[in-house]
Amino acid sequence: MNKAQTWEYSPAPESTDHIQLKDRYDLFINGEFVPGVEGRYFDTINPSNEEKIAEVAEAGKADIDKAVSSARKAYDKIWSKMLPKERGKYIFRIARLLQESAREFSVIESMDGGKPIRESRDIDVPLSSAHFFYYAGWADKLEYAFPGRTANPLGVAGQIIPWNFPLLMAAWKLAPALATGNTLVLKPAETTPLTAMKLAEIIQEADLPPGVVNIVNGAGETGKFLVNHGDIDKIAFTGSTEVGKYIMKSVAGSGKKYTLELGGKAANIIFEDAAIDQAVEGIVNAIFFNQGHVCCAGSRLYVQEGVAEEVISKLQKRMESLIVGDPLDKNTDIGAINSKMQLNKIKKYVKLGKDEGGTIYQSSCPLPEKGYWFAPTIFTDVSQSNRIVQEEIFGPVLAIQTFRTVDEVILKANNSPYGLSGGLWTDKGSKIFKVTQDIRAGVIWANTFNKFDPASPFGGYKESGVGSEGGIEGLSGYVNLV
Amino acid sequence: MSKRIDIQKTYKLFIGGKFPRTESGRYIKWTDVKETTVVNICRGSRKDFRNAMVSARGAVSGWSSRTAYNRAQILYRIGEMLEGRKDQFMAELTLQGLSKKQAENEISQSIDRLIYYAGWADKFQQVFSRVNPVSLPYFNFTVPEATGVVAAIAPDDSSLLGLVSIIAPVIAGGNTIVILASESFPLCSITFAEVLHSSDVPDGVVNILTGYRNELIEHFSSHMDVNAIIYCGDNSDDKKLVETNAALNVKHVIHFPNQDWAKNLHQSPYHILKCQETKTTWHPIGV
Numbered sequence: 157m158n159k160a161q162t163w164e165y166s167p168a169p170e171s172t173d174h175i176q177l178k179d180r181y182d183l184f185i186n187g188e189f190v191p192g193v194e195g196r197y198f199d200t201i202n203p204s205n206e207e208k209i210a211e212v213a214e215a216g217k218a219d220i221d222k223a224v225s226s227a228r229k230a231y232d233k234i235w236s237k238m239l240p241k242e243r244g245k246y247i248f249r250i251a252r253l254l255q256e257s258a259r260e261f262s263v264i265e266s267m268d269g270g271k272p273i274r275e276s277r278d279i280d281v282p283l284s285s286a287h288f289f290y291y292a293g294w295a296d297k298l299e300y301a302f303p304g305r306t307a308n309p310l311g312v313a314g315q316i317i318p319w320n321f322p323l324l325m326a327a328w329k330l331a332p333a334l335a336t337g338n339t340l341v342l343k344p345a346e347t348t349p350l351t352a353m354k355l356a357e358i359i360q361e362a363d364l365p366p367g368v369v370n371i372v373n374g375a376g377e378t379g380k381f382l383v384n385h386g387d388i389d390k391i392a393f394t395g396s397t398e399v400g401k402y403i404m405k406s407v408a409g410s411g412k413k414y415t416l417e418l419g420g421k422a423a424n425i426i427f428e429d430a431a432i433d434q435a436v437e438g439i440v441n442a443i444f445f446n447q448g449h450v451c452c453a454g455s456r457l458y459v460q461e462g463v464a465e466e467v468i469s470k471l472q473k474r475m476e477s478l479i480v481g482d483p484l485d486k487n488t489d490i491g492a493i494n495s496k497m498q499l500n501k502i503k504k505y506v507k508l509g510k511d512e513g514g515t516i517y518q519s520s521c522p523l524p525e526k527g528y529w530f531a532p533t534i535f536t537d538v539s540q541s542n543r544i545v546q547e548e549i550f551g552p553v554l555a556i557q558t559f560r561t562v563d564e565v566i567l568k569a570n571n572s573p574y575g576l577s578g579g580l581w582t583d584k585g586s587k588i589f590k591v592t593q594d595i596r597a598g599v600i601w602a603n604t605f606n607k608f609d610p611a612s613p614f615g616g617y618k619e620s621g622v623g624s625e626g627g628i629e630g631l632s633g634y635v636n637l638v
Numbered sequence: 639m640s641k642r643i644d645i646q647k648t649y650k651l652f653i654g655g656k657f658p659r660t661e662s663g664r665y666i667k668w669t670d671v672k673e674t675t676v677v678n679i680c681r682g683s684r685k686d687f688r689n690a691m692v693s694a695r696g697a698v699s700g701w702s703s704r705t706a707y708n709r710a711q712i713l714y715r716i717g718e719m720l721e722g723r724k725d726q727f728m729a730e731l732t733l734q735g736l737s738k739k740q741a742e743n744e745i746s747q748s749i750d751r752l753i754y755y756a757g758w759a760d761k762f763q764q765v766f767s768r769v770n771p772v773s774l775p776y777f778n779f780t781v782p783e784a785t786g787v788v789a790a791i792a793p794d795d796s797s798l799l800g801l802v803s804i805i806a807p808v809i810a811g812g813n814t815i816v817i818l819a820s821e822s823f824p825l826c827s828i829t830f831a832e833v834l835h836s837s838d839v840p841d842g843v844v845n846i847l848t849g850y851r852n853e854l855i856e857h858f859s860s861h862m863d864v865n866a867i868i869y870c871g872d873n874s875d876d877k878k879l880v881e882t883n884a885a886l887n888v889k890h891v892i893h894f895p896n897q898d899w900a901k902n903l904h905q906s907p908y909h910i911l912k913c914q915e916t917k918t919t920w921h922p923i924g925v
Contacts, residue, residue, distance in 0.1 A: 286773065303765075305908065397888070404885035409878030418888065573887070592919050596786075602921045609772035613780050613918050618865070619888045624916045627770055627780060637908060 165479065168486040170273045175260045181349065182213045183373065184356035186226035187366025193218040198373075200349055203270040204483050204492035204527040212349045215372035220381040223341045223370040227312045228387055230367030231339040236309060238365075240337070244295030247334050249362040251288035257358065258282065261351055265323055266483040268350040270492030270528070271446050273484050283608060284327035287626075290610035291331035294631060298336065301628045307635035309337035310413060311389035314382040317352075318395045319345035319494050320449040320550075326352050328625045329392050330369060331610075336634040338390070339368045343382055346375040347495045380406075388412060392633065394451075396548075397574070397619050415623030415633035417451065418616060419548040420576030423569035424454030424605060425559075425591065428462045430581035434603070436470045438581060439554070442605040444478065444490055444532050448552040449498070451620075452577035454605055456545060457534075457556045458565050464558045468536065475519040475532045482524070490552060493528040502530050502551035509535045509544040509555070540571055548574070562587070566594045575617030579605045598624065649824070651680050651848065652831035654693030655841025661685045666849070668824065671735040679824050682849030684857045687816065690845035691863055694787045694814040697842030702784040702812035706760035713756035713810055716837040717749045723833060727798060730826040734797060747900050748802040754905045755806035762811070762907045766914075775923045782914035784812035785890060786865035789858045791851060791880075793870040796899045797823035801830060803899050804868055805844055807909040813866075816845040818858065824848045851876070859883035866890035866913050 180197065182189040197211040215223070235243065254261065258281045265276040298307040313333045317325035322344055333340050344352035356371045372378060376399075383391055383406050393403055394417040407414055424442045426435045442454025459467045483491035493499040510516055514535040523529040534554040538545055545555045559565040569578060578595040580602055582588060592600040598615045601607060608614065608626075615624030623633045650657040662683035669676050680686075701709075720727070724745050731741035763782055770778045788808045793800030797820040808815045819827030831846045847854070855876055859867050860883040867889050869880045877893060884891045892912045897904075 302908075304906070400888065401885040404888065405882050408881035408885070409874060416888070588921065592917075598915060598917055600917065600919045602919060604776065604920055604922050607772075607774060607776060607920050609770070609774060609778065611770040612772050612778050612920070613770075613916050615916055617785070617915050622888060622890060627918075628768060629780065629916050 165487045167482075169482065170263055170484045170486060172263055172267070172484065175263050177210055177264065177350070180211050181353040181373075183215055183219055183223070184353070184369075184371040185219070185223045186370065187360060187364070189356070192216060198346065200268060200347065202267050203494055204524070206526055209267060210350065212353070212373045214374045215378045215381075217381045219372055220341070220378065220385055223372050224312060224314075224385050224387050226367035227339040227341050227370055230365055231311055234365045235339050235368050236337055240296035240298070243337060244292045244335065246362060246364050247288055247292035247295065247331060250358060250364070251285045251292060253358045253362055254281070254285040254288060254355070257354070258285070261323060261354060263484065264354060265351050266491065269319060269322055269348045270483050270494050272488040272491045273486055274488065275446060280321055280324045283610070284323045287324070287327040287610040288331045291335040291630075295335040298631065298635070301631050302635070302637055305637040307336065307631070307637055310634055310636060311338060312387060313338050313340040313390045313392055313634065314385065314388040315340055315342045315392045316379050316382065316395065317342065317344055319348040320446060320451070322348035323351040323355065325394055326355055328394075332625070332630045333392070333634050334368070336631055338634050341370045341372060341382060343372050343374065343379055346373065349373045383407065390414065390634070393417070400621065413633070415625070416621040417614070417625060418576075418619060418621045419574055420451045420453070420616065420620050421456055421546065421548050421572050421574045422452055422454045422577040422579065422597065423456045423458055423595070424579040425565050425569060425581065426457070426459045426463065426467055427580065427582040427587065428460045429583050430463075431583060432463060432466060432470065435581040436467060436474055438579065438603070438605050439471055440474055440478070442579060443554040444552050445606050447490055447493055447530070449494055449550055450606065452599060452606065454579050455549065455554060457554055458559050458568060459556065461558045461560055468556065471534065472517055475534070476521075478519060478521065478532055480519070480521045480523060480529065480531060490532060493530050493551065496528055498550065499528040499530060502549060502553060505544055505547070505549045505551070506533060506553060509538065509542070509553070512538070512542045512544070514538040514542065514544065514555070540568060546572065562591065566591065570596050573619040576620035577601070646677070649677055649679050649828045649848070651682060651686060652828065652834070652844070652846040653686065653690045654845065655835065657831070660849070661689070670733045675733060677825070679848045682818070682847035682854060684854070686847055687854060687857050687861070690816040690847060691787065691861055693842035694816050694845055695863055697814045697840055698784070698786050701809070701814055701840055701843045706763060709810060709812065710756050710759035712838050713752055713759055713806065716833060716839065717752035717756060719833045719837045720745070720749050720752065726829060727826050730829060731798065734823040734825060743900070744796075744799050748799045751799065751802050751905055752806055755810040755910070758907050758910060759810040762910045765907065766911060770918070777921050777923055778918065780916060780918045782811070782911060783917045785913050785915050786813060787863060788813045788815045788866045788868060788913050789861065789864045790815055790817040790868035791855060791858060791870055792817050792819055792827070793894065793896065793899065794820045794822050794851075795896055796820070798826045798830065799899045800870065801827050803904050804870065808913050809843055811910045811914055813913050814843045816847065816858075818851065818854055819846055819848045821849070821851050855879060856883070860886055862887045864889055866892060868892045868894070870894045870896070872896050
């Protein structure tokens with residue numbers, strides 16, 4: 157008997173009637189919402205139904221100048237002179253206000269970005285306020301983070317974040333920068349500006365001194381104005397390796413500091429002695445979490461030969477039970493692809509995978525007619541040199557290979573220009589320590605995957621980035637040690 | 639009776655534990671301040687650098703997986719060997735223009751710096767590791783880990799102490815290094831290679847080249863297998879070139895301006911951390 161046929165899930169949509177959204181959002185500069193100098197607006201749409209949610213002011217060069225100079229003024233006159241413990245209290249306030257508005261933020265995050273409400277409600281939003289809470293406490297304890305040295309703030313930070321975890325990435329950027337005494341200009345991604353604008357409202361409500369946090373919207377061009385601005389002391393960027401390299405070149409010789417969280421192509425390794433059912437759940441979480449829009453996604457699967465058949469057949473069966481659909485439905489496992497552009501990129505890679513000779517398997521789930529959707533997809537019969545094995549797809553597409561020995565799989569796992577994360581599944585403790593040591597990546601999940609916490613540093617080796625965010629290490633990118 | 643003819647030293651490169659001549663076959667004439675001594679210094683080439691990179695990469699896994707205690711002992715051994723060769727360095731440093739007193743200081747400080755980092759080799763990981771109190775039922779810990787191969791342009795003004803101050807924290811942290819010696823004062827950098835050679839430092843862990851900065855800096859900074867690049871100096875064009883080339887494969891960039899390397903500021907575990915990555919591991923807690 158097929159349970160899926162017997163037990164249908166009834167729709168369980170999260171209500172949207174309690175959220176407060178404006179039709180139009182301006183730039184948040186010097187503590188106020190102001191229209192852009194050039195008066196241009198762009199639409200932000202709901203990727204699950206392609207409907208416009210609101211329009212958002214686009215920042216041009218003159219707006220970036222205004223934002224940076226207000227950040228500089230706030231740094232010189234207020235924030236760098238404030239007692240650290242008082243600075244901390246403002247950050248605690250933001251954490252608390254965010255907790256109180258958690259439900260509203262979750263709904264807006266899912267509407268604007270397409271991620272399942274279960275994830276925005278249980279992961280993105282609570283982790284964001286936890287991040288503010290964690291770093292708030294550091295503000296007056298920096299001498300314990302850097303023994304033997306004094307940690308001074310850098311000045312004004314320009315921060316650019318991606319669309320996959322819009323609010324969480326804003327929290328990762330803002331919290332440590334503020335705790336260490338910097339002021340900042342944040343640019344959210346152009347497809348997901350709304351929760352950052354709601355965060356700006358909270359920052360206003362928290363009575364943070366004007367200019368300490370400025371939030372400007374726009375696409376790559378706006379980001380360039382920020383990166384190349386002469387009065388920025390530091391760039392913090394999360395996004396693609398390509399843009400990360402552009403930033404490194406742009407700031408070369410300028411004396412600006414930078415931290416970069418870039419792309420990934422993580423190896424997820426299943427050994428024969430793993431708890432197979434748990435490992436299969438782990439594979440699903442590694443690659444299908446947030447539609448695979450995760451820089452640390454486990455997008456390369458390596459299964460030891462003896463269990464390959466079992467793992468792949470269990471994985472295919474599990475994929476059939478994943479619910480793809482309305483992000484606001486509490487039963488949904490996989491939401492909408494963030495944008496049409498990203499959907500096209502995923503389709504391009506899947507075509508490439510087929511052209512290169514890979515065998516494709518896709519979940520047979522029905523996809524909604526309107527909106528941007530992609531079914532969970534796995535490829536077998538691929539090899540190290542295939543582009544879908546080497547390049548970051550940023551979608552729900554998994555490339556599966558097999559291996560025989562530990563040395564072989566370590567070699568294969570490390571055969572990548574990236575080094576952000578990795579995972580392994582085995583019940584043997586000594587093997588865990590051996591493999592976690594040998595994988596060249598910043599975050600390793602053993603018998604788990606895609607776990608995050610404010611106290612836990614996150615950052616990449618090789619072309620996956622420079623510097624870490626989270627934990628004590630997350631403070632380092634915002635201080636000069638003297 | 640005829641006067642005895644001195645045997646002059648041939649200054650070669652130090653690559654993979656061996657002392658080859660430059661493959662370029664080209665030499666730089668180096669003359670001391672009094673213009674009484676002239677020696678040939680290898681004009682290291684791109685090919686020499688690439689050979690050194692192969693050695694350095696090959697040595698990473700062995701060196702980084704040595705026990706911290708063993709690395710500490712080898713660093714201490716380098717200090718011991720340098721102590722035993724003081725006279726040789728005295729002669730070269732004075733030839734390079736230092737007074738006897740200055741040369742003595744430079745040597746003592748170099749030895750002390752090696753001993754300082756020998757002491758850190760088995761402690762920095764302990765001091766800068768953490769168990770992170772995550773809000774989930776997981777055991778989560780963070781450790782610093784060697785970045786891999788470091789390419790370095792050594793300080794030009796401090797031929798021994800500057801060189802040692804760059805090499806010691808890099809190798810104490812488990813990295814390997816290819817370093818371009820001071821262009822102005824190259825003699826004791828190559829002699830220092832002889833010290834390394836007799837100190838149980840595995841082949842390839844330290845590679846020392848001589849040559850022109852302006853010929854080699856491009857190759858040092860653009861090589862795709864370099865994990866971190868250290869640039870010592872104040873030339874803003876060089877600095878910009880290094881930072882631009884670092885973008886090719888997202889190298890770490892570490893810059894030291896010209897400075898007095900004798901200052902205590904230049905010995906610090908934070909210098910070791912500059913060539914370390916941060917690795918965080920998660921594991922569930924449960925039955």
